[in-house]
Structure formats: structure tokens, C-alpha cells
Amino acid sequence: MLKLYNTLTRKKEIFKPLKEGEVSMYSCGPTVYNYAHIGNMRTYIFMDILRRVLKHNGYRLKGVMNITDVGHLESDSDTGEDKIQSEAKRQNRSPYEIAEYYTKVFFEDLEKLNIERPEYTPKATDYINQMIDFVQHLVERGYGYEISDGIYFDISKFDDYGKLSGINLYEQIAGARVEINPEKRNPYDFALWKKASKEHIMQWQSPWGMGYPGWHIECSALGKELLGDQFDIHSGGVDHIPIHHENEIAQSEALTGKPAVRYWMHGEFMMVDNGKMSKSLGNTYTISDLEKRGYDPMDFRYFCLNTHYRKKLNFTFEGIEAAKTARKRLIEQLQAHKNAQDANKDALKDYQKKFDEAVNDDLNIPLALGVLWIALKEPKSKAVYDFALYADRVLGLKLEQSVSQTQQDAPQDIPQEIQELAKLRLQVKQAKDYTLADELRNQINSKGYIIIDTPQGYQITKKQ
8 A cells, every 4th residue: 555745735645546557747857957966866766766666556657757948037036037048148059959958968867867757758848838828827817917027926816825835825925025026916926927028039929928938837837738637746856845836736726726736745855964055065966976986876876765755865975985885785695696596485575565565655765775685684595686676676776787787797717617616605505514615615725716705695716
């Protein structure tokens, strides 16, 4: 039985999709004006784990992750320049070139981290007409109004504004110190459509003249177009809760008159050295930065999986170094299990049950990882290796590929005869026939090789 924490109700709930056997899911994607940093990537690893757990439970997925290539202003309060356009000016390139380049890098990072690409990854600029239509209907229903710089959503018309974040709208309005735009009816009204100056590079014809969409309308319009008026899950980072997702709820429910999303799910922040990640501090590391320092992207994924998605995660290089070491040990132990002859799968049923219970308890991946590590302590058995591959359908650590790569990278100058004797010795040791094991060690030694027992199995070296 799958239970998920719903940000909207602030409790774990038994998951029941709108359509039996199928899950519709929307995930907030990147604004492609710069490289995604590791904090961003933690959110997409969370998205990926959620998708894998749903599949693990037998559900078919219909997932959408948008690519924001227009409309995301430098401030969430609808001020500043469009982030894509601003970067385009800085690099003296077109906004479309900027978006295309960073979109490509983003998907390359997803692939490095073994993050499955959702079924639909639409670009905002391909759905401008749907956004204009959405805004028109909100205006017709009395929720949208026009001022000199654009069309805004009147939050006072939507009684449930603030239900996701728990803010008291009237206290917020009363406490607002600065009115950024005096034409707005309320300080927290947000832009649905922005009117563009002639210098603005990205703009489209609309009933209100040339302009471009607001950031929030993008997700609502894409979700409605690709998933329908109602869908099962909306995921994203906790930073989206108080503004972006609150605004999504307001405009979507104002349009349709019914809840658009049943389960809202959010991944917590990643800190760096117990502080905020920021460009000014020089600590907005990317996956490429980690690779240059000698870390495999799977080391970072493993690092993330050791903390529950709803808890803050503090990134340090000591922490990822420990993750790298632990992942290496994991692979070495799996290799020893893979080479074992015993394959008593019945002994692993209890581990499989505990693993499933962990991942189905609001994606408790740290506990699930613990189950795998306990299973590795069992006597060497191919069944343990098979269980690890079963678990990796959720963990996504590419364990089978890593074990195979480790075997390929092993020294090739050890003769096949010596390798076979070493495997036989491991088997007889596991059978507790230590006399025969000693005889095989001596036989290996007489042929010019030394076998050293390790926690992961053994290591063979040639005598000097």
C-alpha cells in the first residue's frame, strides 16, 4: 500500500489515482537560462524516485516536465527582466540559442544521474496560444484584469488563496510594506500576461497587444493541455510552495471550478556547508564540477538517497567522499555475491518485503538502502545480487552496469586458472570447509600468486 505525503493536507495519505492503474503527474522543470546546480538536481532525483516507486507499484505513468524558455522574470514578484532574455543579452546570443544550449546540457545531466525523462517535456514557447486562451477565460470569469504593463490575477476573488502554503492572505496584504506596482488591486496579485516593449526580443500577438506569458500561467496551461483539468500528482521544490504553486492553484481552480491536483509533493532544500547555495559564494556546483573533482554522478545520486526527500540535505565534499566510498564498497560486495554459486531466493523474500514497505512509506529511501546493506551481510549468494537489482529498479544506481564495469576494469593479467581456483576457494570457505580452503590458498601460492581475503571477498596479486 503506497502512502505519500500531501503538502496540501499536511499528512501522509494512501495513494489512489484518478484512473485505475494510471498516474498523471506534472513536475516543474528548469528555466533554461543557466546550468542547473546540484540543488536543482536533488529535486529531479526526488522526481525520478517518485516515478520509479509508482512504476514499482505497477502504475503506468503519464508525466509532464515543462521547459521554461520564456516568462520567468528575475523576481518572483513579477519585476525585472525575463531570465532568458537577460542571459541572451549578456552572451550576445538569441534567447532561443540560450534556451536550446542549456536545455541540451540539462538533459545530459539527467542522463548522467540516471534520471528517467518524463513522457512529455514541452517547451513553454510551443504552447503560447494555449496560455493566451487560458488568460482570456480568466478575464472573462472576472479573475483577471488589465493594467498598463499586463494582465493580472485578482487574488481577492479566490477565497482559497494560501491553502497550500498556509499563509493568511489578509494578514499578508495588511503587512505589505511596499507597493511595487500601484496599479495592482492587491500587492500579491500576479502577472498572467506581460505587455512587451518594442525592445523585448520574445513577444507574441495577443488580445492585449504584443507580449509574453507570465511564469505561473505556463505550468497551469501545460498541465491542463497535456493532463486534463485534473491530474494526480504535482511535484517540485519547496521554494515553489508559497508563490509559484500557490498561484498555479489559484488560476487553475478559478478557471475550472475544481481542484486541478490531488497530491502536491515537494522536495526540501539542499544546503552547502550548512549555508545557502549562491553564486556570490561560489558554491553553486554543477554535476560537471563534481566530475572534474573525480566524482561519478552516481556518487552524487547515492549521496542524495541517504536523506529523505522531505528533509534538508547539507552538501559537503566530506559527505560526497563518504558516499563515493560507500558506493564503491556496495559494488564490490555485489560483485562477490554475483560470483557466488548459491542462489536461495527464498531467504531474500523478507528483505524484499521490507524494501517494498520502506519505499511505499512516503519514499523512505534511506530505510530501503539500509535493507539492502543488511542483505549484503548474508552469506555470499547470487540471490542477494538479484535482490540488489530488484531494489535498483527504484534506487536507480546502475548497480548491474557498475558491477560489470568493475569486473572489466579488474587486472587482466591474472591467469584464468588462478581466477578459477580463487572462486572455488571462496565457495568452500562459504561452506566452512576451511581445510580445503587452506589447500587451495597454498596451491595458488605455489603458482606465484597471493590471495588476500577482504570484506568484499578476495584480492589476487602476483608475487614480486
